[in-house]
Amino acid sequence: MKNNAPEIPLYQQIFLELESHIKSGRYPEGSRIPTEKELMATYRTSRITVSRAVKELEIRSYVKRLKAKGTFVSSRSQWNIGSTKNSTSNRPFISIVFPAPVSKVALNMEVFSGVEVACRKLGYGLSVISLDLEDGNALTAIDREKNLIGEVIDSGALGAIILPYSSQSSPEMYSSMVRHAFPFVMIDRKVFGISAPFISSDNTSGFFAIVEHLIQRGHRNIAFVSGSTFGSTSRSDRFAGYLQAMNGYRVPVRDEFILHDLVPFDYNKVFYDQTVAGNEQLRKATIQMLEHFMGLPTAPTALAATNDYIALYTMNVARDMGIRIPEDLSITGFDNLPICSLFSPRLTTVAQDFSGMGQSAVRLLEKLIKNPQKKNESMQLPTRLIIGDTVKSLV
Known part of the structure; x- marks a missing residue:
């Protein structure tokens, strides 16, 4: 056996x-x-x-x-020979570190599910560590992330799967883990400058596919909207997909159609925290964005958002402003989150395999635990275009 x-x-x-x-x-x-x-x-x-x-x-x-x-x-x-607290007699375990409470963001739950399934199959225990953005602590989110990772290392975990708070997260902490050969795998986004194992969706190809879909439906004036493009490698890869599709089909790229910072402050905090104040700030920013786009001499006919939350929020705000979706403006998202099923019209988006991402991360981490000197591996999982009802055909 x-x-x-x-x-x-x-x-x-x-x-x-x-x-x-x-x-x-x-x-x-x-x-x-x-x-x-x-x-x-x-x-x-x-x-x-x-x-x-x-x-x-x-x-x-x-x-x-x-x-x-x-x-x-x-x-x-x-000597406390019978002691079991944090001792090697406990079941070997790994840790997973999230940038927000697990229950707040749907993709966290799906990644966690995949990690848990893989840990159970391989015989590992699992410790879940999440960043609490509402604890009133004066530390920045990145400083708290740094402290949490330090706790994981001290806890006796064999290794860690980490969804970084930002691609600009602490280079000191991540470099220290690399230097000391502590096994860890980053998922969804890289930390800039850190050479370490990494698993994500193929964000560039996924966003290429959705912009290609817009172009094939006759759209040429396509806006790109991101909460903070260069705060996350996953979002910057999606921007690369946007540019590759536009250039590949010889569609003009216009600066006034590109919005890299929908929220002009810590977008991750608004996105993960989801407080009343944060939602109000996001609403004001979305109104300003739509007023800018629709007020241009040549307005966009389509808006490609880097995630479903931005797309769905824009749909709600547009409705309140009298902008019809998709008659006046086509909208697409990215992630295929479960919440999309509650909205009408049904969002055109891109599905990611978050559960598969979690399972793949555990398998890769196991290789590192057995051989900490193993060469770094990166893995990109395929995405899938989900065609809904938020894109109007112009042909």
Whole structure:
């Protein structure tokens, strides 16, 4: 019968060997155990791995650290041999880090579902860490993300799957994980400048397909709208798809039809927080956007939004302004979120396989856990055009 249990990670192997040496008296009470630098050389691994092994010894009270002196074996009477809190006797687990409470954004739930299914099949436990944007903390969202990732590393997780808050997230934290060979996989968006395993949808091809659909329906004046194009590699890739389709079909690209920053502040906070104040700011920005586009001497006949939330919100605001969809303005989205089924007319959009993204991330992370020096892999999952009723044919 096939054994699906994950292999014992290196830090646990180091812990068990050090524990054996302490119990056997090789490291007697009061003696100093090897330094982290010495352990790194002995086991040919990173500091973060040996630090986690020594932390396990501390949790069991086998050792105590003395500042500037080293780590010393405690007296036998202090050992908590039966303790299981955060110890290696627990089920090996990985962590997933979201940029917002899981329940607030539909794609988070679908990614989480895929991760959970894959973890169950492979025998891993799963810890879910989410960024609370309403806790009143004075820290910025990126600083809080940095702290959460630090907690994941200290928790004894074998590795992490991370949906970064922004492509401009902390280069310090992500670079530290790379430097210390802590296994992690980024999903949906990259952090600029960080070379690490990455899984996303094929955003460029997906957006090409939806702009191509507009062009084939006779549209030539096509606007591009994003909440913050260059705050996320997924959105910047969609902009690349827009340009590739327009240029590929020899359709003129006009600067006045391009809006990179629908919300002129932290778009992610408005998008993830979804407070009354944030919604009101988004409404005002959407009104201004529509007034600008529809007031141009040559107005766009179609608007391609980088996600469904922007598309659906624009549909609602347009209706209140007396703009008919699709008679006066065609609109497309991206994501194929479940909420789309509640809107009429039915949105033309692009479906992503969020569950598949989560499952693929776990499989890739498992490879890294078994071999932290493995060459970085990137994976793009195919998307699918969903034709609804929000695009008017002009041919």
